[in-house]
């Protein structure tokens with residue numbers, strides 16, 4: 320599964336930034352919730368092309384360490400990152416650092432790709448020292464709901480299943496002593512055409528192949544007609560993204 324996700328982002332390395340309209344908005348919104356000044360060791364998971372990194376790394380005080388981790392070497396090789404940021408190709412679900420290593424954890428538009436987000440995000444939070452803070456943005460159910468409906472109705476393509484916001488809320492509630500807030504945000508992007516929408520999703524690595532049904536030209540045409548008829552907007556077609564934005568911190572003292 321993670322090999323499939325890595326391959327798809329490796330392929331998107333060169334096209335990602337031009338296509339990542341929503342991801343850019345999400346990174347900017349998340350950065351707005353992060354501390355203006357960061358100190359010590361910062362871990363960013365799912366760095367991609369560096370949209371969030373370029374906003375956060377300059378906030379790090381002298382002597383600090385910023386680790387930009389991503390599953391995809393292809394994304395990292397295309398990433399435009401500040402020179403002092405360390406790049407690490409690794410799986411966020413098996414981060415090669417000991418618990419308590421970091422002072423701040425950030426991740427935008429990435430952790431919903433985890434095979435087991437609940438267990439892995441909990442483990443990621445444990446990488447923070449007591450009192451360390453985090454800011455995470457994950458996409459939740461409702462994202463690309465139009466595409467899901469058109470796909471279901473016409474048999475063309477498939478959509479990566481996103482978990483509901485309640486899944487992440489339940490996971491956060493289970494973390495002993497962790498203080499957190501969640502805000503749900505929605506973003507709409509209008510594309511010139513269904514073809515432009517699909518091209519943009521591919522460019523950003525947002526493709527889903529598991530369980531894909533045969534994509535005959537007839538089904539594709541039906542899919543386009545359905546999408547245009549149901550989700551036309553402002554001379555183009557609309558795609559919606561539902562994002563859960565979480566900020567919080569580990570308890571400063573051990574919880575008994």
Ligand SMILES: C[S@@+](CC[C@H](N)C(=O)[O-])C[C@H]1O[C@@H](n2cnc3c(N)ncnc32)[C@H](O)[C@@H]1O
Pocket residue numbers: 321324325328339342343346364365366367368369370371388389390391394409410411412426427428429430432433523524
């Ligand atoms: C949609 S991009 C977001 C990139 C960037 N954070 C941004 O805001 O534009 C998702 C990134 O998460 C990475 N990713 C997916 N699964 C991952 C995992 N298990 N561990 C680390 N990175 C992962 C992908 O390789 C990709 O670069």
